[in-house]
Amino acid sequence: MSTDLSQFRQTYIAECFELLADMEARLMELDVGAAGSEALNAIFRCAHSIKGGAGAFGLQEIGSLTHVMEALLDSLRDGRVAPSRASVDMLLKARDIVLQMVEAARDGVKVPENLGADIKAALQSAADGTPNASPSTLSLEDKPTPPQVTSEVHAPQSWRIGFTPYQTLFMTGNEPILILRELARLGQTVVTAFTGQVPTLSTLDPTRCYLSWIIILSTDKPESAIREVFEFVTDHCDLRLVNITLQTSGPVSEKLPEKKMDALPALPIVSCAPAAAPVTTAASPPAEDPVHAVPHVTSIRVDLEKVDRLVNMVGELVITEAMLHALMRDFTMDKLSGLLGGLSELSQHTRELQEAVMSVRMQPVHSVFARMPRLVRDLAAQLNKDIRLVMVGEATEVDKTVIEQLSDPLTHMIRNACDHGIETPAVRLEKGKSAQGTINLSAAHRGGRIVIEIRDDGAGIDRARVLAKARSKGLVATDAQPAEDEIDAMIFLPGFSTAEQVTNVSGRGVGMDVVKRNIAAMGGHVRISNTPGQGACMTVSLPLTLAILDGMIVRVGKELYIVPIANILETLRPTRADVRRLEQRGDVINVRGEFIPLVYLGQVFSVPNTHQDPAASLVILVESNQQRAGLVVDELVGQQQVVIKSLEANADPVRGVSGATILGDGRVSLILEISDLTLMRASTTAHAWAA
């Protein structure tokens, strides 16, 4: 029987990217002064898993390089070679080359014949550093852990093991964790636990087992060896063992990845002191940097519980649909209430299904954040700076599409913070700061959006220099006196760069404007707050999903607009006494003693026949970027989830509008971008007063 291995190859390549990211993070965490065997084992396992699969898919160059990486790691954990900054650098470099090889394999490109030859020789030499260390002592067979599966092993069998303990298992003195560890000794395992049956604390009986597992095991051991592991629990569990090995014409069958460690390895603090060794300054431009490039992601890992929820939802939908069909077959008016009830249920199930589908796409931002410690480390070395990166909120979830598009802007902002923000240790000491600069990278959910902050304690933006540059480039009139925040925002102007020299880190003049444009294209915005001499903070706010939003439909004249619910604080029907006109600031509304600027949507979008008197209209109090405004509209039509359609695909960006949608009656309605509206109000008012 022949089998198409290409799907497994794709899975292997996707896992290689994960393993390489994991390896990088662990190498970054490695304390060379006190590297524990566990840390080295974890890195070893990454290399080993990649090597195993490489053999299975004929990627000899990957297998060969990872084998030498293993050799050095083995020497390190055996104490034959002392861990050092140089050995970590070497392993990171090798990891980068493996990444290039994996990318080439993914793209079907042949790698240059001598790619990685130098690093391979260096690794081998480092591994042989201890006297009497011969290739034979580095052989895989001598390693006690992890279990060895080499490409020489023919046709390992793959098994799917369903292990569902009875609730009484703990009372029999059996311990699942020991069983799973025993199983892992037979080969490579991928363990998936099901925690859905675990109740909350109020009803949980701690002596009962509510967990169950599916384990994929790749082993050359016979079935009897697997059953032997479960020998003592066969009467206390539901055990299903299925051989899922796919026979191929070649000697090696399906290769399974090694067990994935915790999904979110901790990377709280990474110190990035300059490397002692000289570092080449001829790095490639960031956009082409293979080390920090984002792998093309075509698949995502989804928690089985989420899939189960989807299946349940579909089941509910089918039942409701069948019920409605039955009702309609012989419908009479006395069944109207049943029909309405059914429709209401259908609506609820549709909504739940939608939520379940959307949740499948939600992924933690960790995958993007995890690349940053290495970036900062490399930049610190390149720039001779001492930079500490502190990351918070890596588990914050956001739509996969947002994550994929987030990497480039984030990389660029971090680069800028390292290059332009953090000063050299000598300068920092002169200023009375600590020699080590800090960049804080954080993510959090706020108001239905994800907010990412990049805060540094560097020099901040030199406003005098920025203004001078803007004037020299003709971006600002020579006699204009922009406000401080307007000067700060000038770094987002196209082609703006204050770098005296174009560097390969940043300052190529194509940076922050692209960042702003990319973020805006995702329906987000970026703000900067700057304290000269003390640092700057970039705040990026993005929608959690790019597909659907909860909106309030409002009428202005004959036009309907969508106001994102996430931005709405409250709605008001003001009296005339509540509205004041302030000189230079336009109309404001008094809301419990706070004066909030009013935005007349009819005026902003030039809609005819709209109310100009707020007392005859409704005011929707909205907030964006910590700025509040009152939108003056004629009527609230209703709340609805809307599917976002991009305007930019067919038209230029429209200020104040983030997209459009099609309503139930077929009408097109514009979705308002609240952050733009507050700014538009300011400029409209200013123009009105100027006129």
Next chain:
Amino acid sequence: MSDTPPLLVPASALPPEMTIDTADTLIADFRILATGGHGHSVILDASKVEVLSTAAIQLIVALEKSLTEGGGHLLIAGASESFRHAFADLGIGLPTEQEV
């Protein structure tokens, strides 16, 4: 959508041994920890954990579920290697880690 968990909740230290034998004490402690009203979050200091059984991990899963249902969060601080390995070996994702 929930905001970031509060960072000022004091961490509760987990004992070095967390097994079925100590499960009764643990669940009693966890129930007290989980009592804090809507949005209540808990930080567990897992730096001293040396032995962690399936039953104990199940209790942590239940604590997380209880807190999440109430709009809160469970955070783990300073997870020891044994703690991490136990979760990994059981194929269960580690709860969100709190920076220490």
